[in-house]
Amino acid sequence: MILPTKHLSKERSIIGVGGEVLLILNKPMTISSLWNNIKESRKRIYGNSFLSFDWFILSLDFLFMLNLIEFKSGKIDKVKK
Amino acid sequence: MLDTLSLSWYKAKVEAKFYRFRREEFQSWFSDIMERAYPSDFHKIRLSKGDRGCDGYRISTQTVYQVYAPRKASPSELNGKIIDDFNKAIVEFEGKISSWVFVHNDPDGLASETVIDTLGDLNKNNPTISIITNSFNEIWDVVKSLDRTNMLDLFGEAPTLLDMRNLQLEAIVPVLKYIEGREVPSDPPIDPPSEEKLKFNNLSNDIQEMLKLGRRKEILVENYFANVLDPLYGERIAQAFREKYCNLKATDLTEDEIFDELRRFTGGDYFCGTKELSATLAVLSYFFERCDIFENLVYQ
Numbered sequence: 001m002i003l004p005t006k007h008l009s010k011e012r013s014i015i016g017v018g019g020e021v022l023l024i025l026n027k028p029m030t031i032s033s034l035w036n037n038i039k040e041s042r043k044r045i046y047g048n049s050f051l052s053f054d055w056f057i058l059s060l061d062f063l064f065m066l067n068l069i070e071f072k073s074g075k076i077d078k079v080k081k
Numbered sequence: 082m083l084d085t086l087s088l089s090w091y092k093a094k095v096e097a098k099f100y101r102f103r104r105e106e107f108q109s110w111f112s113d114i115m116e117r118a119y120p121s122d123f124h125k126i127r128l129s130k131g132d133r134g135c136d137g138y139r140i141s142t143q144t145v146y147q148v149y150a151p152r153k154a155s156p157s158e159l160n161g162k163i164i165d166d167f168n169k170a171i172v173e174f175e176g177k178i179s180s181w182v183f184v185h186n187d188p189d190g191l192a193s194e195t196v197i198d199t200l201g202d203l204n205k206n207n208p209t210i211s212i213i214t215n216s217f218n219e220i221w222d223v224v225k226s227l228d229r230t231n232m233l234d235l236f237g238e239a240p241t242l243l244d245m246r247n248l249q250l251e252a253i254v255p256v257l258k259y260i261e262g263r264e265v266p267s268d269p270p271i272d273p274p275s276e277e278k279l280k281f282n283n284l285s286n287d288i289q290e291m292l293k294l295g296r297r298k299e300i301l302v303e304n305y306f307a308n309v310l311d312p313l314y315g316e317r318i319a320q321a322f323r324e325k326y327c328n329l330k331a332t333d334l335t336e337d338e339i340f341d342e343l344r345r346f347t348g349g350d351y352f353c354g355t356k357e358l359s360a361t362l363a364v365l366s367y368f369f370e371r372c373d374i375f376e377n378l379v380y381q
Binding site: 001005006007008009012013050052055 | 309311312315316318319371373
């Protein structure tokens with residue numbers, strides 16, 4: 001589920017959704033804002049958003065485990081290097 | 082008149098039953114086909130011990146049918162059975178036997194000693210009686226001659242080329258839901274599909290044609306998996322097919338028999354509508370092309 005497979009496209013894999021989150025996260029955002037933004041982005045790019053909320057949360061968990069995002073003062077932001 | 086897809090579908094079903102059935106089940110199935118093909122002419126003989134060397138009789142041609150589909154038989158047992166049953170038949174049907182047909186379902190054919198010695202000797206010693214064997218090809222010829230009502234009764238509906246051309250997503254969904262429900266694998270294999278995979282797996286021409294026709298519509302399956310809300314749905318279905326194929330491969334079924342079992346796993350005997358039956362071919366083709374079922378070509 002993290003990586004794409006024969007039956008799971010890259011844009012629906014956890015790593016694919018995580019990549020989209022990083023592209024959208026250009027400033028600290030609440031989870032609701034980030035969720036709305038990624039849905040809008042996917043509608044623009046793929047013509048649909050077909051992304052469930054729990055899958056979106058799994059991608060955030062994945063980015064958090066890789067120390068790419070952090071949760072501070074109620075908002076999500078990229079980890080500053 | 083049946084088109085090529087329907088014919089291939091029926092032939093695959095006939096072949097699967099022909100090689101799967103044994104003993105009384107095979108005899109009963111054969112008799113059912115013959116009674117439908119030759120109503121009031123072919124008569125099956127009661128299934129019991131002491132059948133007097135005859136399992137079926139066709140009045141117009143004075144043909145005695147002896148059906149033999151044991152689970153296992155050595156050549157000597159087979160030869161003994163042929164001689165014994167023939168001798169019983171010529172006594173029982175004295176003056177009313179012009180042909181004697183030995184019906185068998187051995188996928189490897191009869192042993193040479195059976196053909197040359199046993200049947201050869203019977204032919205030589207009984208010049209007035211035509212002694213022949215019937216196996217799959219002969220039974221398939223009889224099945225092909227049946228009218229649509231009898232085909233439906235025996236084998237159900239079959240998809241047509243028109244069904245396949247008109248196949249839409251609405252028919253794919255119930256087929257996928259039918260086979261849903263396995264755990265997601267931790268590390269699914271990824272191999273490129275092979276152009277020669279069909280031939281490499283020794284699948285019959287009819288099954289190859291069905292898979293090729295199904296391939297035209299597998300984009301519907303791909304689009305469904307790409308857009309369904311649960312991203313892991315495709316992997317779950319794929320894993321169900323992988324596990325089923327592995328279990329079948331571990332038995333002594335032939336590749337065509339494995340395909341028939343997978344066809345049934347996909348709902349080929351469950352669904353009655355021709356649209357859904359066409360969808361089963363699209364689903365099978367989708368997983369075949371993505372190397373979830375059947376063997377992949379080994380490159381040297």
